[in-house]
Amino acid sequence: MIAYQSLVDHVTAHEGVGDAEEARRAIGAVVSVVAPRIAPDTREKLHAALPPALQPADQEGAAETGATDSGDVARRVARELDRRPERGLYLTGVVLSEIAESSPDLREELAASLPDELAAWVTDPVGAAGRSDTGESGAPSRLDEDTLRAAMGRLPDWEGDTHGLTRTVRLPSDRVRPLVDAVERISRDLDHGVHHEVTDDGVAFTVRTASIKAVTTRDIELAERIEQAVAEVGSGGRPGP
Incomplete structure (x- = not known):
């Protein structure tokens, strides 16, 4: 099982994450948004790997219909955190990469259930982090069409x-x-x-x-x-x- 405090510490260590409180909120938001949108078998394994603090109160009826894109995930996470979509996209990638690092046996299945941009954070967290940009660091990351469209609003x-x-x-x-x-x-x-x-x-x-x-x-x-x-x-x- 993933150690909650260890996960918080690792997310906080990323250059673009403000502090431990932002890390905790981001972890909770990402899990609540992503878990219902991945394959059922993968979702079960994810919940089994998560610490009690991240377990949903009621998993019945949690599954969403169909796969989603990274822009949709970014908007939903950003809405929960009261952040802009591009910030939501970055924090989602960071959290998913650290979950994959903490539970390597989940990596392949988790990546297969995610949109390509988020899957890259799971399969290649170092490379994805090197391509990331929150507006607070100098490392650039391509915005996907949906996230760019939201920003251009x-x-x-x-x-x-x-x-x-x-x-x-x-x-x-x-x-x-x-x-x-x-x-x-x-x-x-x-x-x-x-x-x-x-x-x-x-x-x-x-x-x-x-x-x-x-x-x-x-x-x-x-x-x-x-x-x-x-x-x-x-x-x-x-x-x-």
Whole structure:
């Protein structure tokens, strides 16, 4: 059986996890969301491996219909934790990887019941962690389509896909340089690059993580900061240094 405190300690040790309390809440949320969505035989083995603190009060009728995707899991976990979906995706991967590390005989069956992105955390936890990004570390992870779609709900003026996002800003020519300067300061502050191209009636910004040629949570954070700068410069103000 997996030792509960050991599981909490191992999840807390991940760079992107805030503290033991966040680890405990994440473990509970992930188990409650994932367990009903995996194959029945695997679910039984998972429950058998879990400590009493993680056992559901009533397992009857717990099974959900059909497999789900990583974006759906991320949204459900994030909702339980009051976090954004991309944060939910990261914490789900961390918890699943540590469950697999603590109970290796579950690894293959658990991976087979999970969407590919989450299965990677189970079968290759070191590699998956190296590709992860919570917006708090420098290691990038590709966002899946559903998680990206949820994030773009907060960015209605951006367009693109999992390979890159672009925002075209139309504004007077005398406001272009202040905006570009502001975005370059943001880029340096986040230590994450952004491409810009001056157009006939403004400027276009593109965000993507070049090392994996995809959009990551760091790109979403950068896009949100760019939106703030657009609002300030477009209204005639100048963001502070």
